[in-house]
Amino acid sequence: MLDQNDIRTLLTLQGSEREELFAQARAARTDMYGDRVVVRAVIEVTNLCRVDCDFCPMRRSNTSTNDVFHQTPAEMIETAIGVRTLGVDVICLQGGEVPQTTKSVGAALPTICDLYDGRVELLLNLGNKTRAEYASLREQGATSYIIKHETSDADLYLRLRHEALTQRLACITDLLDLGYRVGSGMIIGLPGQSLDSIAHDILLCRDMGVHMMSAAPFVPAPDTPLAGAPAGDVDLTLNVLAAMRLAQPAWTIPSVSAMRARVEGGQRRGFDAGANVIVFNATPADFRNKYLIYGKNRKVSDYDYAMDVIADAGLTPGGSVFLTETRQP
Ligand code: SF4
Numbered sequence: 001m002l003d004q005n006d007i008r009t010l011l012t013l014q015g016s017e018r019e020e021l022f023a024q025a026r027a028a029r030t031d032m033y034g035d036r037v038v039v040r041a042v043i044e045v046t047n048l049c050r051v052d053c054d055f056c057p058m059r060r061s062n063t064s065t066n067d068v069f070h071q072t073p074a075e076m077i078e079t080a081i082g083v084r085t086l087g088v089d090v091i092c093l094q095g096g097e098v099p100q101t102t103k104s105v106g107a108a109l110p111t112i113c114d115l116y117d118g119r120v121e122l123l124l125n126l127g128n129k130t131r132a133e134y135a136s137l138r139e140q141g142a143t144s145y146i147i148k149h150e151t152s153d154a155d156l157y158l159r160l161r162h163e164a165l166t167q168r169l170a171c172i173t174d175l176l177d178l179g180y181r182v183g184s185g186m187i188i189g190l191p192g193q194s195l196d197s198i199a200h201d202i203l204l205c206r207d208m209g210v211h212m213m214s215a216a217p218f219v220p221a222p223d224t225p226l227a228g229a230p231a232g233d234v235d236l237t238l239n240v241l242a243a244m245r246l247a248q249p250a251w252t253i254p255s256v257s258a259m260r261a262r263v264e265g266g267q268r269r270g271f272d273a274g275a276n277v278i279v280f281n282a283t284p285a286d287f288r289n290k291y292l293i294y295g296k297n298r299k300v301s302d303y304d305y306a307m308d309v310i311a312d313a314g315l316t317p318g319g320s321v322f323l324t325e326t327r328q329p
Contacts, residue, residue, distance in 0.1 A: 004196070043079050053162075069287050091282075241270055
């Protein structure tokens, strides 16, 4: 089993040793999942957020200048109908961290579940909530939850998110206790982050027993305190993806759109390093254009783009790995 030193070493590999690392990561992925890539549709439900992360244009301090939206349950359901016609069985409902989403998303979940006769992974990404709220969303049909810890360096976390890491980790524990399939993840290249801290991120999540992991290169966004900070390194992020695959081969690991934001072709390279998930954006354009996660000029990956990336990587689109009888598109 890989330890902290092993992982730290993997993060520094270059040249032929790095290519060997990627080959091992691809082999581990194939052993677990064959050539199937999980295809997820994301619906962005609100750009309102009560948190003030220094790296995010949707931070609370920008609320007064952002064009805020909060989709109604009916609007979420209408988009889900379109996703259903594509044969995609993972729907991620994602938004800023506000308590109102417990009600709005919760109201949409049972109908979306019915659209699929229950054969759907309803994945939420709505931030910290109380255990009672998580329990309520689970009862309404949610199956999985992404709650990235971003960095396991408690001082750095506090400095950039202005909240305590322990609160975030307590949410992960609650979600696991309640039977969710849980995803965490980190940002690579945050100012002040060390390689040891990244290695610790991976071990922390392995020890907590999460089911999904992600790593995204830091993208300095306009209108944030970190707008002038250097961007995260894509090559290091690829090493992180491969190290995650070897640390816990069963993790579902996306090649995220931030890879594409940093370098053209970056998302394809994530699959070469062992990723097995792609996310496409199903949010109606009116809302999507207000969801400023990397600023106004973010590149949005649609379904056709996701299919092209999968084909380019020599892989095949697939469905949720968390449903007992997965229907493949
Ligand atoms: S990263 Fe998430 S929690 Fe932080 S400000 Fe942005 S939307 Fe809110």
